[in-house]
Amino acid sequence: MASEARSAPRARITAADLGRLLFGWLVSTLTLALADALESDFAADSVWSLLAVSAISGVIGLVVRPILVEVTVRVGWLLVVPVAFVSQAVVMHAAMMTVPGITATFQAAFVASWISAAGGTLVAYAVSAGTDESLTTALARRSRAVAIPDPEVDGVVIVQLDGVPFPVLRWAVQAGGLPTIRRWVTSGDYRLREWTAQLPCTTPASQLGILHGTVAGVPGFRWYDRELGRVLVANHPADARIIEERASNGEGLLCEDGVSISNLFSGDAPNALLTMSTASQSRGSRQTKRALAWFMLTPTGFARSLTRTVGEVVKERWQARRQKRLRLEPRVPRSWTFALLRAVTNALLRDLNTALIAEEMLRGTKVIYADYVDYDEIAHHAGIFRHESLASLEGLDRMLAQLELLAAQASRGYRIVVLSDHGQSQGQPFADRYGTDLSAVCAQLIVEDVHAYQSDEEGWGRARTLVQDMGDEGVSGRLAAPAQERLDRELQDTAGSPDHLVVLGSGNLGLLYVPGDVRVSTDGLARRWPGLLPGLCQHPGVGFVAGIDDEGVAWAYGRHGRCNLVTGAVAGDDPLQGFGEHARRVLARTVLRPEAPDLYVNSSLDPDTLEVAAFEELVGAHGGLGGWQDRGVLLAPCDLVESAPERIEGADELHQVLLGFLRLSGQRRGSGAAVGVQRPGPAGHQPDHPALGGQVGDR
Secondary structure, three states: OOOOOOOOOOOOOHHHHHHHHHHHHHHHHHHHHHHHHHHOOOOOHHHHHHHHHHHHHHHHHHHHHHHHHHHHHOOOOHHHHHHHHHHHHHHHHHHHHHHOOOEHHHHHHHHHHHHHHHHHHHHHHHHHEEEEEEHHHHHHHHOOOOOOOOOOOOEEEEEOOOOOOHHHHHHHHHOOOOHHHHHHHHHHOOOEEEEEOOOOOOOOHHHHHHOOOOOOOOOEEEEEEEOOOOEOOOOOOHHHHHHHHHHHHOOOOOOOEEEEEOOOOOOOOOOEEEHHHHOOOOOHHHHHHHHHHHHHHHHHHHHHHHHHHHHHHHHHHHHHHHHOOOOOOOOOOOOOOHHHHHHHHHHHHHHHHHHHHHHHHHHHHOOOEEEEEHHHHHHHHHHHHHHHHHHHHHHHHHHHHHHHHHHHHOOOOOOEEOOOOEEEEEEEEOHHHHHHOOOHHHHHOOOOOOOEOOOOOOOHHHHHHHHHHHHOHHHHHHHHHHHHHHHHOOOOOOOOOOEEEEEEEEOOOEEEEEEOOOOOOOHHHHOOOHHHHHHHHHHEEEEEEEOOOOOOOOEEEEOEEEEEEEOOEEEEEOOOOOOOOHHHHHHHHHHHHHHHOOOEEEEEEOOOOOOOOOOOOOOOOOOOOOOOOOOOEEEEHHHHOOOOOOEEEEEHHHHHHHHHHHHHHHOOOOOOOOOOOOOOOOOOOOOHHHHOOOOOOOO
């Protein structure tokens, strides 16, 4: 149902605004008095002089700050700190020179300005700036809601909580740890649903399906591309651009007045910010720079960023040591590098994403899709139910409360939809459990060298996007270039050789390729390396292996049997037993795709603990089958959810559901297909569905 038309609210000064203004003035005056007491080159003859200096410097700052933001955007965001550092002293000295009864050198003004700034920031943070409410107020006042031509059309904000499993979120709601989501659900306004992610259960496949309506072309997080003859890694900007260009038809989820924020793909949005596939391109980068510059040049934003970033590093190091001290299992080493990445994703990027969403809501943008990776990043290294992982969910719940408050101040009514792109499963990594990694196992079985790429690289993606989306122009671009070159070098030399088997890891899903432009069947692999397939099936860390035979029939192989993925016929023990009733269906769909590897290797699954064994050094993992990694979240207003089918299987089906939400909100009128979805029949027949990428199984 569309909301009633409403005009843009007028700016007004409230009693709370006056209170904050007077409080800031008082704090600034007190810190100047402290500087007067500490500095010999600074003297004031009365408190009234200090009050005057504080007021004048504040007014000058209000005028100068927008200019600094624009200078930063054009010169480079890495100059924010030095420009602010010098300009603060210039503003303070100018104020001192205009007030009678004040004597101070420029050096004294410089020191006084930073005593005042530091003291004011600390006090303001302690009182209000550290709270989410103060940030919400600052975001709302950064830019006013504007008049729009179609206020009767509801906007939709889609928030992706990356990697959150449905059972974890439901438990957190039941436990009362997520008060915002709990209030939405218990009030009857929202309904919490589960959807089933396709195989592979990865962000690249899910986001491509959600935003572009197809999961074709993405067999893992990283894979050997037969057309290009090299490995593609989805969170490398150049590779993300290739993936999106292949999938896009110009009619993605965000194509009509939409914006993509912090995603892998743009969804054909006219505006894409911090988006991997458009990073380093002109669209969106200036807006992102302006938002970050504004955020860092205001006390509220600076205080939150500084304290929360440092706090995340400190918390991470303490929590890592605590896990080790308590001998919690499973666990993996947690380095300083991860601590810094966690600080970026859980502090700076969370607030920056929210600031960008707020700006788009106040502009009246019709559909906004933003990805928050907080939980996913921590759960990978700590575990899906560990305290630090659940604490990140609580922070995301507070973020949703901020968006709810911001929606009330926008000129367009907004519906908030929350989803996760997949879930996660937990377990001790394969290499830690068995003393060797998957590539070494393959090398022993074929008695040849293999080319392996199994390192955890997902967390670097957000840092890479920030570098490229904000550092491609001006001085900062030249300064950021060495960092980007270092990141690029990590992905070089991954194409392998025609003489070497390529072994790749995507969570607990392994991908094996013989380099070349032709897919090799299981029979072909057996003729070349007779011990490979039987050896993998017999390994205790392998649950099943899947591929196609010389006739193009898809099979899953286990230790004591095999299953025809099309007909369901089983010889011996069913290798998919325990992986869910949908396992054969989703595995068949994936194995029959032309881009599938020569062999999929899925880790073992403990039936009692639901633990898997990731082929990367991760405690929480996703990619294959087993556990909760394919159990995604969908939380939406009840009137929207009523239009969705009871079972949603695959991100391409979720795409159709979200299109239905847009239509019910008054958007996308007369475009696209119906909300209903189709699924492969029991006999393996593949319907004419755009997500299937044409002729499935052709070689």
